Amino acid sequence: MLQxxxxxxRQKEPFRPENGHVRGVVRMFSCGPSIYSPPHIGNYRTFxxxxxxxxxxxxxxxxxxxxINLTDIEDKAIEEAQEHGxxxxxxxxxxxxxxxxxxxxxxxxxxxxIPRSSTSVEQAVYLIRKLMEKGYAYRxxxxxxxxxxxxxxxxxxxxxxxxKWPKTKKRFKRDTYPGLRWNLGDFILWHGCKGGDxxxxxxxxxxxxxxxxxxxxxMISATLxxxxxxxxxxxxxxxxxxxxxxxxxxxxxxxxxxxHWLHGLHVLxxxxxxxKSLHNIVYPxxxxxxxxxxxxxxxxxxxxxxxxxxxxxxDGVRAEGSKLDALRAMTRDLSIPRERTEQIIEDEAVxxxxxxxxxxxxxxxxxxxxVPSAVEGLFGAVQRLHLLHKTDRIGREQTRxxxxxxxxxxxxxxxxF
Numbered sequence: 450m451l452q453x454x455x456x457x458x459r460q461k462e463p464f465r466p467e468n469g470h471v472r473g474v475v476r477m478f479s480c481g482p483s484i485y486s487p488p489h490i491g492n493y494r495t496f497x498x499x500x501x502x503x504x505x506x507x508x509x510x511x512x513x514x515x516x517i518n519l520t521d522i523e524d525k526a527i528e529e530a531q532e533h534g535x536x537x538x539x540x541x542x543x544x545x546x547x548x549x550x551x552x553x554x555x556x557x558x559x560x561x562x563i564p565r566s567s568t569s570v571e572q573a574v575y576l577i578r579k580l581m582e583k584g585y586a587y588r589x590x591x592x593x594x595x596x597x598x599x600x601x602x603x604x605x606x607x608x609x610x611x612x613k614w615p616k617t618k619k620r621f622k623r624d625t626y627p628g629l630r631w632n633l634g635d636f637i638l639w640h641g642c643k644g645g646d647x648x649x650x651x652x653x654x655x656x657x658x659x660x661x662x663x664x665x666x667x668m669i670s671a672t673l674x675x676x677x678x679x680x681x682x683x684x685x686x687x688x689x690x691x692x693x694x695x696x697x698x699x700x701x702x703x704x705x706x707x708x709h710w711l712h713g714l715h716v717l718x719x720x721x722x723x724x725k726s727l728h729n730i731v732y733p734x735x736x737x738x739x740x741x742x743x744x745x746x747x748x749x750x751x752x753x754x755x756x757x758x759x760x761x762x763x764d765g766v767r768a769e770g771s772k773l774d775a776l777r778a779m780t781r782d783l784s785i786p787r788e789r790t791e792q793i794i795e796d797e798a799v800x801x802x803x804x805x806x807x808x809x810x811x812x813x814x815x816x817x818x819x820v821p822s823a824v825e826g827l828f829g830a831v832q833r834l835h836l837l838h839k840t841d842r843i844g845r846e847q848t849r850x851x852x853x854x855x856x857x858x859x860x861x862x863x864x865x866f
Contacts, residue, residue, distance in 0.1 A: 451509065453679075454756060454817045456687065456710040457606055461817055466511075466678045467708045474512045476673045477503060477527050478707075480665065480682035481517040481563070482689075484527035484544040490731045490750070490761060491716035493555060495521035495683045497747055497757040497816065498713055500557045502681070504861040518546055518668045521567045523661045524624040526636020527648055536747040537648055538567075551733055554743040556863035564672055566664040573659035574652045576701055577638050585700045591655060594620050595662070600696045606710060607631075607692055624661035629659075629688045636693055638663045662690070664695040671746050680707035684714050720760060731761060741764060744777075745770035748864045751820045773864060776828055779835040780865045784852040786845045787838065796842050803847065805830040806854045814861070827858065 451464040466475050479499040482488045488496070496517075497742065503513045520526075521541040530540040545565075552559055577593055580586035585599045597603040597614075604611060609631060619634030626632060641657040642649040648658050669677070675698055682691070691710070698706045715722050718729040736746050749769040753759040809826025813819045834851060837843055843851070859865040 451505070451815050452817055453709055453711060455708075456712050457707075462709070464709065465596060473510065474514060475506050475679065476677045477506075477513055477515040477679040477681070478665075478669050478673060478677055479515065479517050479680075480686055481519050482544075482548055483520040483523060483525065484541045484548065485523065485529040486549055487732060488551070490733065490736070490746075492683075493551070493557075493733060493746075494716050494750040494755075494759060495713050496552065496557050497555060498855055499681055500821060500822075500863075501751065501861060502711070502818060503558065504678070504863070505818070508857065514673065515560055516669065516672045517560060517563060518665065519548075519563055520661065520664060521545070522566045522648055522658055523664075537791055555733070556743075556746050563671075564668040566659065566661075566668070569664065569667040569671055570650050570652070570659055572671040573639075573663045574650075574654055576663055576666055576670065576697060577654055577659070579701045580638070580697065583700060585696075586638055591643070591657065592622065592637055593639035593641075593654065594635040595638050595693075595696065596635050597696060600700050603696055604631075604692050606695060607687055609692070626689075629685065631689060636660075636662050636689075637842075638697075662693045663697055665690075665694050666701075669694075670698065670701075675702035675706070676704045677707040678841050679709045679711065679712075681711035684712045687712055702851055711755075714758045716750075717758055717760045736766060739766075741766055741770055744864050745773055748773040748862075749860070751824070751864075754817070754821055755821050756817070772828070776824075776831060778779050779831050780855055783831065783834055783838055783843075783848065786848045787841050787843070789797070796837070796844070796847070797841050799837055801833065801845050802830050802834050802837070803851055803854065806834075806851070806858065810858050819844075824862070831855075 452461045453464050479496070482492055500583050503515050506513050519541075522537065526537050526541055532535045533540065549559065577586060580595065581593070586593055586595050603609070607649070613633065620637070621632040621634050622637050624637070637660045639654060639657050640660055641655055649656050650658060680691070695706050700819070702830070717723075718731060721727060721729065723730045733743070733746055737743070745766065749766045752765070752769045803841060806827060809830055810823045813821070813823025813826055816822065834843070842859050
């Protein structure tokens with residue numbers, strides 16, 4: 450059975466859809482990119498392990514209803530557009546196109562419809578109005594804020610120590626703040642428009658725009674409802690953002706937002722997190738310029754289990770790329786029957802190793818998506834089968850069975866064929 454580490458409980462748990470949805474259907478939300486700047490390798494690592502999770506659930510027979518979103522109207526997008534003399538739509542439209550293209554090249558399965566913050570304003574207004582009616586949110590001048598002290602259990606995902614909450618009221622007006630820290634005060638839901646503001650909507654709660662803190666809840670509730678089986682994203686979201694999502698959604702619905710919470714760790718460069726200030730951001734295009742393929746990049750980003758940091762190095766990418774090339778070459782050979790295979794009777798050693806293909810792969814995957822372990826087991830079985838193939842010990846029917854199993858495994862990994 451698939452075991453997943455649940456950030457909420459801080460332990461591995463058997464995965465079972467438990468929110469009363471249709472049997473065999475998994476509702477999954479994964480935080481998409483903030484498209485004020487192009488996604489980098491660290492972002493794509495998150496999107497790739499989330500893609501593998503979706504594909505493995507489908508491999509196991511589930512139907513996955515997944516939403517990934519695009520954040521296109523936060524403070525950073527507005528500021529970045531102004532800095533470059535562009536409209537927000539011009540800036541984010543170009544970056545959204547780049548993301549969709551690169552995701553395709555990295556074989557990341559994207560939903561047909563990808564909601565954006567800018568297309569979910571009406572739902573955000575609905576949520577804010579509900580929060581005000583219930584007493585969780587209040588107006589301050591033209592802005593609207595959420596009071597975390599009104600929500601029982603605030604900070605439960607992070608396990609925030611609420612005893613340290615300040616006695617004096619403080620309001621945090623920006624969508625995001627630098628660093629992995631907590632803002633001990635009320636967080637903004639609605640930016641009231643002021644003179645000169647260009648990104649504004651007329652609504653029943655005034656003229657303005659929804660904050661980042663309510664944008665994800667708006668997109669989730671409009672597409673998947675108020676309770677999910679899986680909510681996942683990068684570890685940075687464990688600070689503020691996901692607990693804000695919980696507070697907003699559960700205050701409106703009274704339901705548990707998600708049963709399983711998954712968070713992946715960072716890609717590091719020289720032991721440090723990628724950041725603009727350190728000038729160490731690496732994009733997929735940088736690795737393509739170094740001669741690596743899109744499949745090699747995907748394989749490399751899966752070379753560490755998602756809850757472990759991955760320290761990016763060209764030597765590491767090169768080593769994993771060579772390993773993938775060898776695996777692909779053996780897979781290709783195993784898919785082509787040898788000349789003498791018509792006369793070969795089924796070989797027990799071949800049958801046993803063929804079963805090992807699936808067993809070793811699933812053993813790793815069921816252990817909290819331990820893709821490196823799954824690939825290691827797969828590589829060993831393929832290597833031994835390849836030796837038997839070269840000595841004409843694999844029959845035509847066995848060749849067909851091996852190829853079917855490898856293609857099914859690759860429906861998850863997306864690197865072999």
